[in-house]
Amino acid sequence: MTATPSPVINWDAVQRDLVNLELIADPAQITKLSQDYYTFSPVLVPLLSDKRGDLVVRPANVDEILQVARVCVQHRVPLTVRGAGTGNYGQCVPLQGGIILDVSRLNQIHWIRPGLACVEPGVKMAAFDKEARPQGWELRMVPSTYRTATIGGFIAGGSGGIGSITYGQLRDRGNLQALKVVTMEDEPRIIELRGDDVQKVNHAYGVNGIIVELEMPLAPAYPWTELIVAFEDFLAAARFGQALGESDGIIKKLISIHAWPIPSYFVPFRDRIPEGQHCALLMVAEPSLEPLQDLVREYGGTICYDKPAQDTHRGTAIGEFTWNHTTLHARSVDPDFTYLQTLLPPDPEFAFLDHLYHHFGDEVLLHLEFLRFHGKVRPAALQLVRYTTEERLNEIIRYHEERGAFIFNPHTYILEDGGMKTINREQLQFKEQVDPYGLLNPGKMRAWLER
Numbered sequence: 001m002t003a004t005p006s007p008v009i010n011w012d013a014v015q016r017d018l019v020n021l022e023l024i025a026d027p028a029q030i031t032k033l034s035q036d037y038y039t040f041s042p043v044l045v046p047l048l049s050d051k052r053g054d055l056v057v058r059p060a061n062v063d064e065i066l067q068v069a070r071v072c073v074q075h076r077v078p079l080t081v082r083g084a085g086t087g088n089y090g091q092c093v094p095l096q097g098g099i100i101l102d103v104s105r106l107n108q109i110h111w112i113r114p115g116l117a118c119v120e121p122g123v124k125m126a127a128f129d130k131e132a133r134p135q136g137w138e139l140r141m142v143p144s145t146y147r148t149a150t151i152g153g154f155i156a157g158g159s160g161g162i163g164s165i166t167y168g169q170l171r172d173r174g175n176l177q178a179l180k181v182v183t184m185e186d187e188p189r190i191i192e193l194r195g196d197d198v199q200k201v202n203h204a205y206g207v208n209g210i211i212v213e214l215e216m217p218l219a220p221a222y223p224w225t226e227l228i229v230a231f232e233d234f235l236a237a238a239r240f241g242q243a244l245g246e247s248d249g250i251i252k253k254l255i256s257i258h259a260w261p262i263p264s265y266f267v268p269f270r271d272r273i274p275e276g277q278h279c280a281l282l283m284v285a286e287p288s289l290e291p292l293q294d295l296v297r298e299y300g301g302t303i304c305y306d307k308p309a310q311d312t313h314r315g316t317a318i319g320e321f322t323w324n325h326t327t328l329h330a331r332s333v334d335p336d337f338t339y340l341q342t343l344l345p346p347d348p349e350f351a352f353l354d355h356l357y358h359h360f361g362d363e364v365l366l367h368l369e370f371l372r373f374h375g376k377v378r379p380a381a382l383q384l385v386r387y388t389t390e391e392r393l394n395e396i397i398r399y400h401e402e403r404g405a406f407i408f409n410p411h412t413y414i415l416e417d418g419g420m421k422t423i424n425r426e427q428l429q430f431k432e433q434v435d436p437y438g439l440l441n442p443g444k445m446r447a448w449l450e451r
Contacts, residue, residue, distance in 0.1 A: 083153025121152020181209030
């Protein structure tokens with residue numbers, strides 16, 4: 001029951017069985033829909049650049065997904081689920097070809113209730129909030145790719161983002177209420193997972209079930225003001241970020257700290273951020289602006305950009321310069337940049353952060369995103385790294401890890417190697433149950449490869 005996918009597939013027979021479904025066989029389209037933003041990593045580019053599916057299927061409903069699953073099992077066809085393809089390390093890149101299941105047409109919002117919503121996986125996050133905000137609600141956390149990312153893709157491939165300063169990470173209990181998945185058994189079925197059971201599928205790259213429905217807890221929708229605060233000293237900016245994160249009376253959604261010269265890569269704000277200064281990019285609720293201004297003064301900052309809440313839907317969105325969009329903007333200026341994802345060790349005086357800032361200099365530029373981790377405010381670093389060789393990149397990673405930092409390695413497509421570095425036996429056992437032939441996104445799960 002654990003045979004690997006057959007290398008010889010009768011594609012004429014497969015397409016005959018995929019009756020009345022939208023199929024895409026154009027090679028250029030297939031190539032496009034086989035990619036994500038793994039190009040941020042010079043390590044992944046040679047490993048993934050030639051990987052593509054054989055056929056794209058774009059189902060319109062759950063019945064069609066069941067049909068696709070049945071055909072894939074019958075013909076032993078690998079299947080990789082795709083949302084908007086905004087991931088950064090090959091989560092939706094098919095390693096063994098097969099079918100790309102594009103769920104973008106499953107984009108219905110089933111219902112929105114106080115504090116909770118039920119949606120299909122292809123619902124775009126910005127489109128959802130547009131519907132929810134008139135009712136006083138919005139998604140708790142979103143990636144910097146908010147305008148294009150899908151909710152299902154975020155759950156399958158993401159971990160946190162804008163909003164994590166208040167609500168932690170997706171894996172934290174309560175941030176995903178329930179979901180339904182289609183299995184890849186001889187007779188595919190729909191399974192509902194609720195409560196802690198959602199962790200069997202949460203952030204699993206779609207290796208153990210096709211997500212077809214999600215119940216998402218929501219947050220109150222405040223009028224968010226977007227601000228940039230400039231600082232002459234980097235540690236002052238970092239300490240301000242920590243203090244703002246710990247200011248429970250100030251309602252915030254984003255605290256993003258950038259060491260110079262990173263702000264120089266933010267083209268729309270070049271005239272606003274003073275030359276040579278470090279900055280904090282913020283989203284703060286409008287009623288909290290007065291106490292925020294007091295905190296800014298306390299840490300010696302200067303507000304150099306202030307976009308009122310009523311204008312946030314117009315023009316440049318500040319969130320699109322934070323999290324991994326920071327890497328995108330830096331690479332548009334210098335394509336030799338890559339990045340790391342790091343949870344820094346407890347460091348109340350920021351001595352380790354100060355050491356990193358001076359030790360690496362311009363080779364590793366510090367970019368911090370403040371979030372809640374196990375209930376405490378912590379800075380996560382998405383450092384920009386001037387890439388020279390893979391050997392040097394690994395030296396930089398080891399330097400951090402030997403000093404207590406935890407690297408979520410973005411230079412691997414293996415689920416466990418990029419995340420918690422341990423085998424998730426619950427996810428493995430669930431995959432053995434729902435995908436006995438190993439057809440879902442094969443090659444991405446170390447637990448399955450080494451079982």
